[in-house]
Amino acid sequence: MNNSQKIRTLSKVIVLGDSGVGKTSLMNQYAYKKFSQQYKATIGADFVTKELQIDDKLITLQIWDTAGQERFRSLGPAFYRGADCCVLVYDVNIHKTFDKLNNWHDEFLHQADLDGSETFPFVLIGNKVDLDGGNSRRVTENKAREWCASRGNIPYFETSAKEGYNVDEAFLCVAKISLDNEHVQDIYFPGISETASEAEQQSRCAC
Ligand code: GDP
Ligand code: MG
Numbered sequence: 001m002n003n004s005q006k007i008r009t010l011s012k013v014i015v016l017g018d019s020g021v022g023k024t025s026l027m028n029q030y031a032y033k034k035f036s037q038q039y040k041a042t043i044g045a046d047f048v049t050k051e052l053q054i055d056d057k058l059i060t061l062q063i064w065d066t067a068g069q070e071r072f073r074s075l076g077p078a079f080y081r082g083a084d085c086c087v088l089v090y091d092v093n094i095h096k097t098f099d100k101l102n103n104w105h106d107e108f109l110h111q112a113d114l115d116g117s118e119t120f121p122f123v124l125i126g127n128k129v130d131l132d133g134g135n136s137r138r139v140t141e142n143k144a145r146e147w148c149a150s151r152g153n154i155p156y157f158e159t160s161a162k163e164g165y166n167v168d169e170a171f172l173c174v175a176k177i178s179l180d181n182e183h184v185q186d187i188y189f190p191g192i193s194e195t196a197s198e199a200e201q202q203s204r205c206a207c
Pocket of ligand 1: 017018019020021022023024025026036037127128129130131159160161162163
């Protein structure tokens with residue numbers, strides 16, 4: 001089987017959490033190894049993609065960003081539709097962002113309209129562990145792990161998007177649990193030419 005015929009898995013990952021916790025920064029660090037102090041609301045692409053190989057499987061993570069709408073709770077059905085994994089992010093230095101995790105967790109389960117909501121894969125990220133050398137930290141690792149246990153053993157990672165600390169590890173876990181998730185669809189690239197699908201579309205089109 002040549003490369004173009006390999007079975008790839010596409011996994012849609014959505015990242016949720018209060019505004020300012022570092023969601024966009026985590027994605028940029030993971031996908032582009034870049035960090036900026038001045039992230040405005042995400043403009044442009046709705047998602048970043050990252051391809052990785054786990055054992056003999058190729059997996060493309062399509063990681064969706066909120067483009068700042070999380071402030072207004074207006075993410076809309078397209079954002080949640082077909083999600084394979086949900087990453088919840090809070091800021092370890094701001095307790096309120098941890099308290100809001102219950103809301104985000106419930107909101108996701110409600111909006112995503114899943115069949116097996118008890119088994120849906122989440123990953124929790126406590127971000128900005130670098131801040132003030134850890135002195136401004138307000139949520140302990142134990143407390144976060146307790147929350148994860150109470151919500152069905154959600155995997156937990158502490159990260160710094162600024163320093164790139166533990167970011168790859170967190171998303172590797174996301175990729176692995178997405179692969180285990182029955183919602184993931186295998187997509188097959190047999191090398192169909194663009195022209196064939198264009199021709200097909202045109203034949204259905206009135207013009
Ligand atoms: P979002 O609203 O959740 O997407 O958060 P952003 O990614 O836009 O980050 C909000 C602010 O926090 C920005 O000024 C970032 O530079 C900063 N930030 C994000 N991650 C970290 C981190 O790990 N450490 C520190 N010190 N700052 C961070
Ligand atoms: Mg953002």
